[in-house]
Amino acid sequence: xxxxxxxxxxxxxxxxxxxxxxxxxxxxxxxxxxxxxxxxxxxxxxxxxxxxxxxxxxxxxxxxxxxxxxxxxxxxxxxxxxxxxxxxxxxxxxxxxxxxxxxxxxxxxxxxxxxxxxxxxxxxxxxxxxxxxxxxxxxxxxxxxxxxxxxxxxxxxxxxxxxxxxxxxxxxxxxxxxxxxxxxxxxxxxxxxxxxxxxxxxxxxxxxxxxxxxxxxxxxxxxxxxxxxxxxxx
Amino acid sequence: xxxxxxxxxxxxxxxxxxxxxxxxxxxxxxxxxxxxxxxxxxxxxxxxxxxxxxxxxxxxxxxxxxxxxxxxxxxxxxxxxxxxxxxxxxxxxxxxxxxxxxxxxxxxxxxxxxxxxxxxxxxxxxxxxxxxxxxxxxxxxxxxxxxxxxxxxxxxxxxxxxxxxxxxxxxxxxxxxxxxxxxxxxxxxxxxxxxxxxxxxxxxxxxxxxxxxxxxxxxxxxxxxxxxxxxxxxxxxxxxxxxxxxxxxxxxxxxxxxxxxxxxxxxxxxxxxxxxxxxxxxxxxxxxxxxxxxxxxxxxxxxxxxxxxxxxxxxxxxxxxxxxxxxxxxxxxxxxxxxxxxxxxxxxxxxxxxxxxxxxxxxxxxxxxxxxxxxxxxxxxxxxxxxxxxxxxxxxxxxxxxxxxxxxxxxxxxxxxxxxxxxxxxxxxxxxxxxxxxxxxxxxxxxxxxxxxxxxxxxxxxxxxxxxxxxxxxxxxxxxxxxxxxxxxxxxxxxxxxxxxxxxxxxxxxxxxxxxxxxxxxxxxxxxxxxxxxxxxxxxxxxxxxxxxxxxxxxxxxxxxxxxxxxxxxxxxxxxxxxxxxxxxxxxxxxxxxxxxxxxxxxxxxxxxxxxxxxx
Numbered sequence: 001x002x003x004x005x006x007x008x009x010x011x012x013x014x015x016x017x018x019x020x021x022x023x024x025x026x027x028x029x030x031x032x033x034x035x036x037x038x039x040x041x042x043x044x045x046x047x048x049x050x051x052x053x054x055x056x057x058x059x060x061x062x063x064x065x066x067x068x069x070x071x072x073x074x075x076x077x078x079x080x081x082x083x084x085x086x087x088x089x090x091x092x093x094x095x096x097x098x099x100x101x102x103x104x105x106x107x108x109x110x111x112x113x114x115x116x117x118x119x120x121x122x123x124x125x126x127x128x129x130x131x132x133x134x135x136x137x138x139x140x141x142x143x144x145x146x147x148x149x150x151x152x153x154x155x156x157x158x159x160x161x162x163x164x165x166x167x168x169x170x171x172x173x174x175x176x177x178x179x180x181x182x183x184x185x186x187x188x189x190x191x192x193x194x195x196x197x198x199x200x201x202x203x204x205x206x207x208x209x210x211x212x213x214x215x216x217x218x219x220x221x222x223x224x225x226x227x228x229x230x231x232x233x234x
Numbered sequence: 235x236x237x238x239x240x241x242x243x244x245x246x247x248x249x250x251x252x253x254x255x256x257x258x259x260x261x262x263x264x265x266x267x268x269x270x271x272x273x274x275x276x277x278x279x280x281x282x283x284x285x286x287x288x289x290x291x292x293x294x295x296x297x298x299x300x301x302x303x304x305x306x307x308x309x310x311x312x313x314x315x316x317x318x319x320x321x322x323x324x325x326x327x328x329x330x331x332x333x334x335x336x337x338x339x340x341x342x343x344x345x346x347x348x349x350x351x352x353x354x355x356x357x358x359x360x361x362x363x364x365x366x367x368x369x370x371x372x373x374x375x376x377x378x379x380x381x382x383x384x385x386x387x388x389x390x391x392x393x394x395x396x397x398x399x400x401x402x403x404x405x406x407x408x409x410x411x412x413x414x415x416x417x418x419x420x421x422x423x424x425x426x427x428x429x430x431x432x433x434x435x436x437x438x439x440x441x442x443x444x445x446x447x448x449x450x451x452x453x454x455x456x457x458x459x460x461x462x463x464x465x466x467x468x469x470x471x472x473x474x475x476x477x478x479x480x481x482x483x484x485x486x487x488x489x490x491x492x493x494x495x496x497x498x499x500x501x502x503x504x505x506x507x508x509x510x511x512x513x514x515x516x517x518x519x520x521x522x523x524x525x526x527x528x529x530x531x532x533x534x535x536x537x538x539x540x541x542x543x544x545x546x547x548x549x550x551x552x553x554x555x556x557x558x559x560x561x562x563x564x565x566x567x568x569x570x571x572x573x574x575x576x577x578x579x580x581x582x583x584x585x586x587x588x589x590x591x592x593x594x595x596x597x598x599x600x601x602x603x604x605x606x607x608x609x610x611x612x613x614x615x616x617x618x619x620x621x622x623x624x625x626x627x628x629x630x631x632x633x634x635x636x637x638x639x640x641x642x643x644x645x646x647x648x649x650x651x652x653x654x655x656x657x658x659x660x661x662x663x664x665x666x667x668x669x670x671x672x673x674x675x676x677x678x679x680x681x682x683x684x685x686x687x688x689x690x691x692x693x694x695x696x697x698x699x700x701x702x703x704x705x706x707x708x709x710x711x712x713x714x715x716x717x718x719x720x721x722x723x724x725x726x727x728x729x730x731x732x733x734x735x736x737x738x739x740x741x742x743x744x745x746x747x748x749x750x751x752x753x754x755x756x757x758x759x760x761x762x763x764x765x766x767x768x769x770x771x772x773x774x775x776x777x778x779x780x781x782x783x784x785x786x787x788x789x790x791x792x793x794x795x796x797x798x799x800x801x802x803x804x805x806x807x808x809x810x811x812x813x814x815x816x817x818x819x820x821x822x823x824x825x826x827x828x829x830x831x832x833x834x835x836x837x838x839x840x841x842x843x844x845x846x847x848x849x850x
Contacts, residue, residue, distance in 0.1 A: 062837045218479040
């Protein structure tokens with residue numbers, strides 16, 4: 001009996017050793033693609049979650065994939081298959097780009113895209129009075145003709161640096177939105193210089209604040225300001 | 235010598251066996267139905283048609299519009315016809331604010347990859363085969379069946395056109411052995427697909443007889459469907475050319491129709507609807523009790539309003555679960571409810587009188603008094619507090635205020651923790667001997683009880699005994715096409731064409747039956763609102779806001795409301811507060827969702843389906 005078991009075990013061991021000799025000779029997804037989405041108004045395009053993304057389509061394949069932009073206007077994907085891709089930035093509050101460019105993506109490939117934002121938010125200031133936050137900013141449009149209607153503007157308040165649409169505290173953010181529903185060309189100078197108020201912030205907490213202007217383009221996308229850190233005293 | 239004999243015998247035996255065995259095997263296989271078996275008799279054709287009818291994209295009780303949110307846990311998604319499809323609350327209404335329910339927001343835009351070319355192939359085989367069987371079926375019989383086939387084909391293409399826009403039009407059975415290049419067909423333009431649907435339904439109208447068995451089409455079913463389809467096409471042309479997402483599929487005509495085509499489609503919708511004039515009528519068996527009349531319209535067999543119905547049967551394992559999933563277990567044998575009508579829908583009928591002129595909540599002696607003065611159709615569509623079902627009362631109560639002062643608006647604006655109400659997670663909890671929440675909710679502790687203060691009443695079979703109201707036991711038919719919809723299609727097309735006189739007459743027919751006050755004049759907004767009220771929960775409104783291209787404005791970070799009843803303890807009265815619904819969901823429709831993406835799996839099989847719709 002013991003002999004039989006040892007024979008079986010030996011047999012299994014031989015099988016186990018000899019079974020898996022084939023190796024995968026295809027490259028893994030070891031290519032990467034990274035870069036900046038640069039605004040023609042200077043610096044990177046400030047973005048938020050669920051909006052601006054880089055769309056890639058590997059040549060010879062049918063389904064596109066996307067790399068979402070980070071909040072600072074950079075993007076990075078380190079798990080791509082090596083090869084030729086057609087790439088284009090899409091989904092954000094900038095004048096649409098229709099011409100894809102072809103990039104050969106390998107390890108460490110870098111590429112910067114340049115886009116023209118619909119709206120640029122300038123002179124953003126945040127002043128705290130007690131627990132009420134006053135936000136002032138000016139809105140400007142690099143290209144006015146054909147600009148989509150401006151829907152509304154609102155503050156975004158969150159407890160982390162990741163603040164924007166889809167990453168904000170509703171009672172401080174969406175609730176304080178102001179409807180505009182006007183074309184930029186019809187807005188007076190005073191309407192372009194805006195103030196928003198966020199009342200009843202919680203004392204003793206740190207908040208990160210930015211403002212956004214939303215347009216009725218294909219994606220109902222928003223242009224964003226920089227992010228300001230606010231410490232509410234106890 | 236003997237061995238030679240043996241050898242000769244052996245050789246001749248072998249030769250004999252092998253010569254005689256070489257007959258060709260030419261016996262028809264018993265396990266495959268050949269076209270003769272199917273198409274030589276009405277019985278064979280009926281069994282062939284049964285599958286084609288069952289697979290029709292009819293958005294019925296069981297229709298589950300998306301694979302998002304794990305909705306398929308009950309057994310798949312899309313058009314369901316199994317024996318255990320109990321997820322009726324994952325409905326279209328619950329993703330767009332007619333109701334709120336288990337969808338976490340508007341997340342049905344991606345659909346579920348509807349791609350019925352298998353069924354279309356079967357229709358194409360039928361159309362190719364039938365003319366060969368005139369001796370057995372007679373020429374009249376063949377013509378009627380061909381008309382039915384054209385109707386079925388149109389229905390399948392309509393299901394795709396409203397989702398994807400332009401799709402390949404395939405009218406003959408493809409040969410699987412043909413070269414790949416001929417099998418990988420291109421998309422046709424959206425306009426060509428709608429024109430094809432219109433032409434197919436014209437053929438159906440021309441070739442089918444005027445009457446049919448329940449559940450099967452006749453010429454008027456084709457006309458009714460045409461009024462629905464052409465109205466969709468007209469709106470895509472008119473409103474889709476103003477509100478769209480740009481992209482290659484749009485500029486190539488695969489997603490979008492030139493605005494100039496709108497009038498023609500509106501006219502086609504109007505003409506098709508007019509064909510039903512005098513053939514069908516609105517159900518009005520008990521005009522003396524308009525609430526009961528409207529309730530029965532969805533339950534009584536043989537209603538003159540029913541144009542095309544889908545039937546269910548327990549014996550065939552196709553029963554649905556509407557009764558068990560629209561009401562809480564308080565009224566049923568098992569299961570639970572998860573989607574509830576919103577106050578926003580109720581307010582289409584006008585604001586409820588729950589607030590005094592000074593802003594304080596009106597005090598009610600009895601919860602049921604809220605129903606006073608409401609339109610019968612509204613009461614027959616939605617269960618209000620105080621309504622009864624199977625001998626039990628809808629006793630919705632969100633909580634108790636020991637005392638209440640101030641205005642309704644000020645109270646609702648407060649943070650929940652600074653409100654002085656008493657809530658409970660359990661119907662057994664008492665406050666000074668008084669039950670805190672109703673047996674029927676509302677509460678937020680789990681599924682099962684309302685989160686808006688309302689329940690669906692339309693289609694709920696009040697005649698059934700509570701103990702029998704379980705899952706997979708409801709057999710009331712789904713009315714896919716009813717005359718009220720045809721009147722609404724006709725009225726909408728008429729207003730768009732400037733014929734307000736016709737529209738006013740159509741709408742007043744509906745309002746009269748509903749127990750509403752008649753209109754003296756009509757406009758597009760009134761027609762559209764009438765449609766929402768009359769066809770609530772009938773899986774129409776989603777496609778309406780898509781074709782009107784208003785979905786991105788209606789569902790723009792939208793939050794919906796409920797009506798919460800409270801008991802004020804020191805006054806012994808009830809008050810109603812309009813508050814955010816208790817799921818507290820947000821609904822946003824992105825513009826790309828006016829078209830669904832062509833399913834990725836199909837594109838991998840056939841790259842010629844590219845370009846995909848804009849934004850995908």
